[in-house]
Amino acid sequence: MLPLGDVIRRHGISFHSYADDTQLYIAVSPDDSGPIETLFNCISDIKSWMAVNFLQLNQDKTEVLVIGPEGQREKILPKLRDFKPAQSVKNLGVIFDSELNFxxxxxxxxxxxxxxxxxxxxxxxxxxxxxxxxxxxxxxxxxxxxxxxxxxxxxxxxxxxxxxxxxxxxxxxxxxxxxxxxxxxxxxxxxxxxxxxxxxxVLLLVFKCLNGLAPSYLADLFLPYRPSRALRSSGSALLCVPKARTK
The missing domain is CATH 1.20.1050 (Glutathione S-transferase Yfyf (Class Pi); Chain A, domain 2)
Known part of the structure; x- marks a missing residue:
């Protein structure tokens, strides 16, 4: 019997599992329906895996949260078909909403x-x-x-x-x-x-990440700034600023 995680990994989808709660994460754009089709295939395989193991997916508790600008969300939601869209979902006691304004x-x-x-x-x-x-x-x-x-x-x-x-x-x-x-x-x-x-x-988390006191999944996100040539800032313990797209 394959663990459920292996079924999800075959589709290249990120996920978190907590007891009986499994969360799937995909990045999607209105012009590309490929990730959504991958999600559908993954859920279909999950249902098949659960049926083989005498389990059943609770469709009433299966929700989808689309995070992003309102105009983009409206284009994506119709493609999700049978899923129940939610304005907010609870994740380990924190309520996430579509605009991430909390x-x-x-x-x-x-x-x-x-x-x-x-x-x-x-x-x-x-x-x-x-x-x-x-x-x-x-x-x-x-x-x-x-x-x-x-x-x-x-x-x-x-x-x-x-x-x-x-x-x-x-x-x-x-x-x-x-x-x-x-x-x-x-x-x-x-x-x-x-x-x-x-x-x-935030400062406490950064300190722990830089001093080996935090889990690797957090510490690995911090990259020291190492300029290609000698600069006065070389020994200042600066960090690289990650690139971000706002549009």
Whole structure:
């Protein structure tokens, strides 16, 4: 019996598998339907493999997310035929959307965070500040920090709700009035604002990648800058900037 991964690899498609969740990744353009046909063939082989092994693909839970400009997405979606298009999908607790602005993910974090904060506020009079801070880290800070490197580069307005959640948590913890300026409160707690927490996470990942503390699939993405001739920047530990296409 071939593992499912071998079935997918035969088609040259990238994939991730987590328990009973398998994700397939292809790069596609409106003018080239080849990758889509490859995807169809791959899924057909997956169904055949599952049938041989007394399994069945759950068609109702099979979703497709097309990421890219809206005009390009509208040209690609009709070619996907039987697949159920989704505006957003959850991947290991992170909600990815078609435009990668992470607004649905941020709304979800904010909703859950304020729910827990409301419950903490109810019992705050019976708790010490140290005990309350433990609850804040367990229910609020962990959600603000989880996979927050993905939010790097987003406009400030996109992450403003996360900052409001952190501000509210700091006020509940320190019993600060709503009209009081929040920056001194965050400083007294040694809490970085949300956008700086994101930058810190990115810097931490880069440091680990450059010092052999990160997995190879991350570390291999970093290429040291080595000029072909002697320059003053040769020993500056600079990195090569990857090429990117925005159109």
């Amino acid at each position: 607004i649905p993910h941020i709304k979800n974090i904010t909703k859950i965070g304020f729910y827990h904060l409301k419950n903490i506020a109810r019992v705050r009079p019976f708790l010490s500040q140290a005990s309350t801070e433990v609850l804040m880290h367990a229910f609020i800070s962990c959600r603000l920090d989880y996979c927050n490197a993905l939010l790097s580069g987003l406009p400030k307005k996109n992450i403003s709700n996360l900052q409001l959640l952190q501000n509210a948590a700091a006020r509940v913890l320190t019993r600060t009035r709503g009209r009081a300026h929040i920056t001194p409160v965050l400083q007294s707690l040694h809490w970085l604002p949300v956008r700086f927490r994101i930058d810190f996470k």
